[in-house]
Each structure stands twice: as structure tokens, then as C-alpha cells.
Amino acid sequence: MSRNPINFNGPLSRILQHLAFWVLAYFIFLHIFKTSQQAEQIDHIYTLLFHLTLLPSVYLNLEWLLPRFAKKGTWILYALLLTLLIIILSWINYQFFQNWSTMLLPDYFFISYFTFTEVVFFFIVYTALATLIKLSKSWFSVNELERRLLQTEKEKVQIELKALRAQINPHFFFNTLNSIYSMALEKDDRLPTTVLQLSDLMRYFLYESRGELVPLEKEIIVLKDFISLQKLRSHQTLETSTDIQVNSDGLKIAPLLLITFVENAFKHGAKGNTGKTYVHLSLKTESDTLNFRLENNLGAADATMETDQKGVGLENVKRRLELLYPGKYKLETGEQGNSFVVQLYLQMQQHV
């Protein structure tokens, strides 16, 4: 059973906060104001009445002046109105205690113990204090709102990433299983090894790639296995080359990021072509920067593919790069003669 968190902005909470402020102010004032060891009845009455005259100043400012005039363009008007309000209410306070109180409390004898300037000062202090408290509360609310917005955005990104990753796996497995099916029909001796390699890949896809980042060396092994699998099911004219010069110590990368490009290279380059086909992979690291280059021949399958299916994998990986490596990558894709080239520079994270 979940418990509802305390709502600090609810009406009851707000009333309690205001009550706490005034009670605290009351007792501080009383403590300073009393003339003997113990506060007498007259001290309580005076303190109470004094605070009652402060209420209009504080609340007219908080509820009317501040929301309407304390903003860009009307700051001067706000300052003028606030000054006017404080002077008028201070004057009323002074007159009440010095002259009018006898009408209300004829049996109590007290005067205004402060000069008019001192009363104005009291009003300024209380109004400023209440304003500062309100502004600090607003500041905390804005901060909380921003935090929640960021949290929501993060959750949204996570959901989106999961959806994108879910799109990769069926895509790959669908193609690979088709290859295995063909090998089984041809009674190919390499089938058991292939199934084992696929099994390793599945383990990686299903379990090891669940984290946000995986070791780069792991991703490279998977990449090599994937290319082997693709070579097995390809015809003899497929030419593959891998140039891997990587110092992957401590480097981590988002899982299944590179494999998507390779998968696309085979899908669009090798598939459906009867002539010379090739996929050349170059992978290098310099410090924490990855230089990934992939080149494949332009495929005949691209010409017959439905427009809405074209480049789905590439779009997915671009979106993932934007989400995971904002401002830390450079991706160039395009045709160069009869080749399709992917060039990716990626600043990876160093993990101890």
C-alpha cells in the first residue's frame, strides 16, 4: 500500500504555515516588548492588536500587490504602491494606539510606544520578511517543478530507448533465423557452430545488453560473431574485411549501437546482389574517441524496398545517438561512387 506524500502547498498546510509564522512573530515581539519578567495581560493585548494592524499590510502585499505588479515593467509601480500601503497602515497603527484605542478598550491604558518612523520600520520588516518567505517558497516550487520535468523527460527517454532497442532485436533475429533455415535445408556442416554463435548473440541481446553501457571489447566480439554469421549465409562473392585497432581498456559504449550499422550494411549491400559485394569495417580508438567506418556496396535490394521501410535501422541508431551521446558524436552517412559509407566519431565514457 502506498502512502500519499504530504502536500506542502495544500490549503490546510498553507494555513498552518501562516499560523506558525504569526504565532512565532507574536511571541518574539511579546518577549521583546514586555516590561517585567512575565508578560502581563496588557502586553498580550498590545502585541495582539499590533499584529492585527500588520495583517492588512502583509496580506495586501502578498495577495494583491506582489502577484499583479512585481514583474518586469511594473517594478517601480509596485515599489510606489507598497510604500504607500506601508505608510498608510503605519499611520493607522500609530493613530490607533495613540488616540483611537480608548474607544475600543476604555479600561486599558497604553500608548504607541514607538515613533511613527519606528512603526514604519516594523511594517517594512514584516512585509519584507513575508515577501521573502513567499519568494523563497516560489523558488523551491520552481526547482521542484524543474526536477520533476527532468525526471519525466528522463523516463520518456528510457521508454523511447527501450522501444528502439526492441526494434533492433527482431530485425536481426528475423534475418539470422532465415539464414539458419537456409543452412538447415542445405544440410550445411557449419550449422551447429552457427547455432552456437547465434546462441551467444542472443545471450548478449537478451541479458548482457540490458545495461545502459557495455564494455567496448564485448561489443567488438559480438560484432565479429555477427559478421561471421553473415558470411556463413552469404554467397562466395561476399568480401568482408575488418581492421580493428582498439585499445578498449575501460571504455564503454551503448549496447547494440555499432551492430545496427553492420546489420544494415549486410542487409542493403549483400542481399539480393549477384555481382561483387563487400562490407569493409574499420574500427579504431584514440584516447576515448571511437572512429568507426563501414563501407558496403550499394545493394539491389534498396531499389525494390518500400519507402517507409528504407533506413529504419539507421534512423533508429541516429535517434539513439542523439539521446545517449548529445553533442558527443559525429555521424556521416552517404553514397560514395558505388559504395555506401558510414563514418562515426564517438566520444565514449571512461569507466574504472
Next chain:
Amino acid sequence: MKKIFLMLLSGIAMISMTSCVTSLERLVTPDKITTDPRITGNWLNDGEEFKIVPMQQSELVKDLTRFLGKSTFMTTGDDEKDSIFLSKTYIVSYERNDVQYHMIAGLMKTGNNVFLDLFPVAMNDPKASESNPYGFNNDYLSGYTIAKLEMKSNSSLTLKFIDASFITENIKNGKMRVKHEMNELFGTFMITASSTDLQKFVQKYGNDERIFSKESSVTLTRKPTHL
């Protein structure tokens, strides 16, 4: 020497009005002080004679200056203020049991009322030492006694003193807020409020007859010139 003046016994004996309130601070300040020439002269009350003269014309001041030096009258420590006091205050003198009592009186107008404070300044006992006949006594702290002054005619002057019992009773009941010191053991009471607060108090309650003592009201009638 200034402390000597603050420790006078004489005032207590002079006024002999236990129901009057004594204040540590003066009611009449230099910026509020006023004069009324009508109060000067010789006055009578129950067979006793009171003499009121402007301070500068008082023989007492000349005597005290001779005995104590001019500085003893500089009660505020400020030349300008002292000058105002010297020029605008009065000396009230009377004699009882062959002893002369002297008080300084300052007047202040607030609203339609005139208030004065009385400060016991000296008592002149002829039996005392010739070198200092103004037998000061250091046993008591003297203070200002506050009264409302009413002149119904040029020949009648009434002093309505603030009622000590009314003040103390209301303070004890938590119905009056005035800074004060009270000694329950000896039953002594003194107001310690500032001059500003005292002025505000008499301004607000100057017309409230409850704060004045009926028993201690003193009505003086002008002494006929032929007597």
C-alpha cells in the same frame, strides 16, 4: 556633583504626597517646555505660603551657585538645553516647620492641557551647617512628580497630581503598560518610562480624570498683596 542632585531627600519631604507618582525621567523636555507668567507670585494653601518665581530670578539659584558651582545646575549636560531650562523653569518654594523646601517646575502644553513636573532641588534648614545650609541627604533617589495645572482665574491655580494608587493598581491588574520599578517590600514605586512615553501618555489621557488623584489635588489662591 551632579549625582548629589539625583540623590536628594528633600523632595520627598517637601511634597509629602504619598499618593503622587514619581518618575525617573522628566516629563518636560527642552523642546516642549513653555512658560506662563501668571503662575508667578505668592500663593496660599491651608495657611501655607507657596512662592513661585522664574528660576533666573530666584535667590536660591544664586545661593546654590555660590555653594555648589554653576555646573550643578547643568542637569542635561547640554549647554543649549540647560540654557533653555534656566530661562524657562520656575522655582517653587514653601516653608514648613521652619524648613524651606524648593522645587524646580517646568511647564508643558499638550492639547488643551498644561502639565508640569516638579523636581525637588533643595531644602534649606537654618539649623544645618552654615557652610552648607541646603542639607542634602543621599538616602533617597529623587524624581519628577507630574501634575496637571489648571488656572480657572488669575488668582486660583489647581495642581492635579497623577494618582499613584490608580496607576499601581492598574499595572498590577495588567491593564496599564508603563515602564516602572516596584519594590514590594517597601511599597515604593517609580515610573521609569522615557520622557517621550510620558508625554505621549499625558497627551492621550490628559482629559481622563481617572488618572488624577482627588485627594492630592492642591488648589492655590493668590496671596493678597496687602498681607
